[in-house]
Structure formats: structure tokens, C-alpha cells
Amino acid sequence: MSGTSQGRASAAVAQSKEKSTGKKEKLDLKPPKGTRDFYPEDMRMRNWLFGHWKDVARLHGFEEYDAPVLESEELYIRKAGEEVTQQLYNFEDKGERRVSLRPEMTPSLARMVMARGKSLTLPVKWFSIPQCWRYERMTRGRRREHYQWNMDIWGVPGIEAEAELLSAIVTFFKRVGITSQDVGIKVNSRAVLSEVLTAMGVPADKFAATCVLVDKLEKVKLDDIRGEMQELGLTDEIITKLVATLSIKDLDALEQTLGNGSKALAQLKQLMEYAEAYGFRDWLIFDASVVRGLAYYTGVVFEGFDRKGELRAICGGGRYDELLATFGGEPLPAVGFGFGDAVIAELLKDRNLLPNFDNNKVDVVVFPLSPSVYASAAAVSGVVRSKSISSDLVLEDKKMKWAFKHAERLGASHLVIIGEDEIAKGIVQVKNLAKGEQVEVEVSKVSDFIAEQLAS
Numbered sequence: 001m002s003g004t005s006q007g008r009a010s011a012a013v014a015q016s017k018e019k020s021t022g023k024k025e026k027l028d029l030k031p032p033k034g035t036r037d038f039y040p041e042d043m044r045m046r047n048w049l050f051g052h053w054k055d056v057a058r059l060h061g062f063e064e065y066d067a068p069v070l071e072s073e074e075l076y077i078r079k080a081g082e083e084v085t086q087q088l089y090n091f092e093d094k095g096e097r098r099v100s101l102r103p104e105m106t107p108s109l110a111r112m113v114m115a116r117g118k119s120l121t122l123p124v125k126w127f128s129i130p131q132c133w134r135y136e137r138m139t140r141g142r143r144r145e146h147y148q149w150n151m152d153i154w155g156v157p158g159i160e161a162e163a164e165l166l167s168a169i170v171t172f173f174k175r176v177g178i179t180s181q182d183v184g185i186k187v188n189s190r191a192v193l194s195e196v197l198t199a200m201g202v203p204a205d206k207f208a209a210t211c212v213l214v215d216k217l218e219k220v221k222l223d224d225i226r227g228e229m230q231e232l233g234l235t236d237e238i239i240t241k242l243v244a245t246l247s248i249k250d251l252d253a254l255e256q257t258l259g260n261g262s263k264a265l266a267q268l269k270q271l272m273e274y275a276e277a278y279g280f281r282d283w284l285i286f287d288a289s290v291v292r293g294l295a296y297y298t299g300v301v302f303e304g305f306d307r308k309g310e311l312r313a314i315c316g317g318g319r320y321d322e323l324l325a326t327f328g329g330e331p332l333p334a335v336g337f338g339f340g341d342a343v344i345a346e347l348l349k350d351r352n353l354l355p356n357f358d359n360n361k362v363d364v365v366v367f368p369l370s371p372s373v374y375a376s377a378a379a380v381s382g383v384v385r386s387k388s389i390s391s392d393l394v395l396e397d398k399k400m401k402w403a404f405k406h407a408e409r410l411g412a413s414h415l416v417i418i419g420e421d422e423i424a425k426g427i428v429q430v431k432n433l434a435k436g437e438q439v440e441v442e443v444s445k446v447s448d449f450i451a452e453q454l455a456s
């Protein structure tokens, strides 16, 4: 019971409703606004998706980590005006601490890496699939939570780390049947803008906020944010040069702007060469307008997109070498990406690439013909389970017809029928539901018999 006056008031209202009608106020059965229930049929799809994410992470030698969904709010207090920090699901807890449901995983990861400090063996290649939260006024009916596959490499300053992460993204797409005709990955580097803005005298401490504003140009017109750019000290001349830089179409044109001594250019060229070597060059597109919306990116950034242009970004990431420094720690090179569960689900549905998810699929149903043999049925269930054969034990006094229907519903391959006469003889009836054959099997041999049948 909530100790707050508001909590007591709402309990009183509910009670008064109950008194006046005598009926209990019916509970609202919907999940909280912006959140989802995952019924078993939903979990089959989610487990399939997460299973691919975990497989791909392991194929790339990554290890799984996790962190609390609740973090200190200060992890996310950044002054760059990002949407993700303006929509924190934050509150003051009963200990008067300012906390927040995590809107992203990277700050938690940075906190964990920083906590281990020099004791951490580098490079770190870690992945996680956290549920992340935002509190957005539900004007647009958008969700407030999603699951986001995170893959990060810490301690590798070279572009090889970005190439490995792009390999993981492409490996996932290929595993689920998505091709480079369906999806592309836009690639750029914030170092491009940094070189241009630095050359024009823009102070480094304006860079992150400038990038956050530039990212908004995907959705709003330049004139809608020109004022904010000017507040950052960007003159019209700088804004014009900035916009011209964003529209550069290829690396040759980029060389014209940055010169052939540019580090940003060299890294992008090297990344494209590695992509050729991995065999996923055709997935990549240089796009100078991509900067992503998180303040802490400092180098290469990338985002997966559907080539039909119907969906929001599928995934995105980039290099964030200075994040630990913003937490008061020693800088450590880092690059990572986030891959949400919502847009990919829409894409897979649109492309008809979602498999038919099997039903519950147990191997056998163990069916006691009467309550008097329930204990024997439970014993048989235990034995088959000890041999890693999944068993649905019928818990109530049911008819044979129900048991057959139940076994069919569960996709079971065998029905193990336990009767008084059979138990007296130390046997059970095992019916192979596909072949329709029924045989008597000694109780002690049931699990081996079924294991052989399942293996054949």
C-alpha cells in the first residue's frame, strides 16, 4: 500500500466504489501506457529474435553482461538537448534519490567499465539485450519501452572495431533472410563535421550540441533550428558550410572538402576497404548527413535503414571515445550500436520473413487413466524428464479423447498412457501419435524407448 496521501486517496476511492455498488471495481487489465504484455505466442517471436542476436554476438566472440534497469539519473544528465535525455522515465525514490529507468544501455556499460578500471582485460567485447524506457507524452501513442540489442567494443582505437560491429549487424540481417536489396547501412563520421567546424573556429565544446541539432534535420527544416544553431554561436556562414558538408555525396567529393590529409577521410576509406574484405561493402552507403542523435558520439557513426524508406532507422551506433571522460574518468576508446526490437519486427513482417513459430512443442504427454495411478504417472514423467525429454503431465482426471486432443495441441510426438492394469504388470502404453502405433513398454525402459523413437 502506498504510504503517500495520494495512494491513500485512491484506495479510499476504490473502497467507496465497492461500498456503493457492493461489487469490486474491475481491475484495468491493460498493461501501463506505452508498454506491452508478452503472451507465450509473443515470447516465441521474441525468443527467436533474441536468439539470433545472441548467436551473432557469440559468433563474434562477444560476452553477455547486464545492469539494473534503474540507474542514478545523473548518468543521463547531458546538456546537449538530446531527445533521449528529455524523455527520461525519472523520479525521486522513497530515499529521495533521483533515479531513472534507463533510456539506453551505454551509460550503464560505461559505469561498469569505469568501475573495473585498469583491472579490466581489453579489448572488451560485450553484448546485452536490455529493456529501455522513455517517458514521452502519449500524444503520438508511441511506446515507452523497447528491447535493444547492444554490442560494444572497448579499448580498440582503430576502425577495425567499427568494421567488426558492422559485420555483426550484417550477419544478423543475413541470418533472418534480409538482403542488401532490402536494407542499407548509412556510414559517416562526426570527425568530418569536427574537422570542418574546427577549421571555421567553432569551439569544441559546441560540437556535441551542434550534432544533436544536425540530427534533427532528418525531421525538421533548417529554418526550424537555425535559431538554436545561432544560440550555439554558429554564424550564417558556418551554417551554410555545415549544410554544404552534409550534402557531400561521396568520398572523392569529401576529399575535395577536407583535403587528402584528413583523418576522418582516411578512416572512412579504410572502413570501406575492410567492408570489401568482409564481403558486406554492398550494404554500406557513405552519407555525410548522418550524425545520429546521441551527444557522445565522436567518430564514425552508422545506421541501418530500409531501402523502401517506409520505416524509422532499424539500428544505429558509433564511436564514443570521450564518454568516460564526461564521467570524470580516464578516456577509453569505445564503439557500439543499439538495435531495437520494434522496427525490425515491422520489417520482417513486411518482407514476410517471420517463421511460423511452433506451438509449445513438448515431446510427450503423460496421461494417468485415473487418479489412482497419478503417482505412477508423476514418477514416469520425472524419469523421462531426467533424460531431457520434455513431458506435459496431465494433472486432472481427464478422458482419453481430451488427452489425444491435448497432445495434438502441444505438438507432442508420443502419448504415455498409465493404467492400473498396466502398472500392476510394471508396464505402460506408449502411443506414437504420428504413426498411430501403440506398444507396451516396461516402466524402467520408457525413457530409453522414447529417446530412441525421438532420435529416429
Ligand SMILES: OCc1cccc(Br)n1
Pocket (backbone or CB within 6 Å): 084, 103, 104, 132, 133, 134, 143, 144, 145, 146
Ligand atoms: O529509441 C529511443 C527509445 C528509448 C527508450 C525507449 C524507446 Br520505446 N525508445
